[in-house]
Amino acid sequence: MKTPSEANVTSNQCVDVLSEQRKQYKGKEFYGVIKHFQDKSLVDLNQYFVVELFEDGSPRNIFWADGRLRDAYIKFGDSVVFDVIYVTNKFKMPFSPIVGVNHHGQSILFGGALLENEKEETFQWLFEHFLKCMFNKHPSAIITDQDKAMGNAIRKGFPNTRHRYCAWHIKKHELEHLRPLETHYSDFKESYRQWVKSDSIEEFEARWEVMCGKYNLKK
Structure with a gap:
């Protein structure tokens, strides 16, 4: 009690x-x-x-x-x-x-x-x-x-x-954020792969601008 x-x-x-x-x-x-x-x-x-x-x-x-x-x-x-x-x-x-x-x-x-x-x-x-x-x-x-x-x-x-x-954290974020884009755009995964493998800063930035326009990424 x-x-x-x-x-x-x-x-x-x-x-x-x-x-x-x-x-x-x-x-x-x-x-x-x-x-x-x-x-x-x-x-x-x-x-x-x-x-x-x-x-x-x-x-x-x-x-x-x-x-x-x-x-x-x-x-x-x-x-x-x-x-x-x-x-x-x-x-x-x-x-x-x-x-x-x-x-x-x-x-x-x-x-x-x-x-x-x-x-x-x-x-x-x-x-x-x-x-x-x-x-x-x-x-x-x-x-x-x-x-x-x-x-x-x-x-x-x-x-x-x-x-x-850290590359591990970047890969983790890729899985979280890229799946909707890969589902919506059939060629996005290959474009993304080519962008990541750019050989120079200039190529990297140029490809990024192309991707932003093509896949409406800037928003």
Whole structure:
């Protein structure tokens, strides 16, 4: 049987209580992460580890790279791939690995982050500490998806780095957006293929203008 105080609890109060409990849980779990990196720093003097906290002391952003990852970046960090893997960890925070390719063609990790969100200022914070960690060596190229906030942060944090879009994401968008055109125009698929395989910028742009007129794409 409910007591009078329990009966008067509103749904909003329940949300507030659960939110506070989740924050306390995250804080306790995060303490274990910080302790882990502090212990590692005792045996790896080249480890880089930074945490940004909210005013109440709860975790906001975290970035880390040990000495081995920093050394790998100096050797193979001309091009990096940056992505966000959303809330697949116990903290329910976006995980952001920064990876590259070594001289054997193998994927290698340069650093990792747990972020508060996917806003421009959050990415700017990450890129700022990534450069501090990597001795201010800017990558020649960075490959990402087509996220606008990410692109804005890259322009500010890596002004001289060539920003390229990931081919996997482009192919994914092709499947989403081109199917109606392929259905409506029998020759569209071949025209599109020829456009993508253009040999020069001039040919690419000229074919694009032709396609826009022929298939009414400008709208």
